[in-house]
Amino acid sequence: MSQTDANIVLHVADVHKNFGGLHALSDIDLQIEEGKTHAIIGPNGAGKSTLLNVIIGRLAPSRGAVVFDGKVLTGKKPHEINQMGVVRVFQTPEIFPELSVLQNVMAPAFAKRDGAFKANIFMPLDAEKAIRQEAEDILNDVGLFERRQSHAGALSRGDKRRMELAMCLIQHPKLLLLDEPTAGMSRHDTNTTIALLQKIKASGMTKVIIEHDMHVVFSLADRISVLAGGRIIAEGEPDAVRGDPRVQEAYLGGTYEPGEAH
């Protein structure tokens, strides 16, 4: 079947981003297909975070546009983009440390329902059986059900990241953006997270993942775009990208094998 506009969820169209004289992104054209996991890799300073920030509306592109689900995102505010179904898992978890794990996971569902966080949203939590049930189900999926009454601030780094993923999943994203979801994790926690993301992948959710760990990338990605110097230098299926000499060149002048974990 040929790829048509109908199954392109996100189109980053001719995007440029300059910081003063620095061209952080140039000529970026990226199409993300529905239901796929698309990885964006590249060496430090390649422009990966800048690209993610342009997609979620934290940065305005200097030129070009981002189109999601047929609608132009450029010019919209981050919370408007979030409400449209674009949900980002941050590199540093943004959580409420004093609240329980369960309350943290329920909070985004209230925010989505009510349009914004409210000062008193935690008062009627017990009454909100449906949201509570869903939060518990998701906590079960991410392996945190037993810790649901713990203070979020007391969780290990790996558990905080899992909780934050749960906070994203309860929003039913149409597009989930993951910024180094296994950064700082032990190999064991990394493998648990890979298994969890593979389970989400099986559900058909579209995902964009920025990741340095090639073990994670090659375990999850259907397609890979390689950024270097603010440009996409290669794009394709994992095996093709792995063997592309331009990609090997981009990583430390060819001495780094993109295919190894690091």
Ligand SMILES: Nc1ncnc2c1ncn2[C@@H]1O[C@H](COP(=O)(O)OP(=O)(O)OP(=O)(O)O)[C@@H](O)[C@H]1O
């Ligand atoms: N707000 C900013 N102001 C000025 N320059 C910036 C800003 N944000 C990023 N840059 C520069 O833009 C370039 C791309 O940075 P970016 O953080 O997007 O790269 P990255 O691929 O995410 O890197 P890393 O893997 O190290 O996180 C870098 O040269 C960086 O110094």
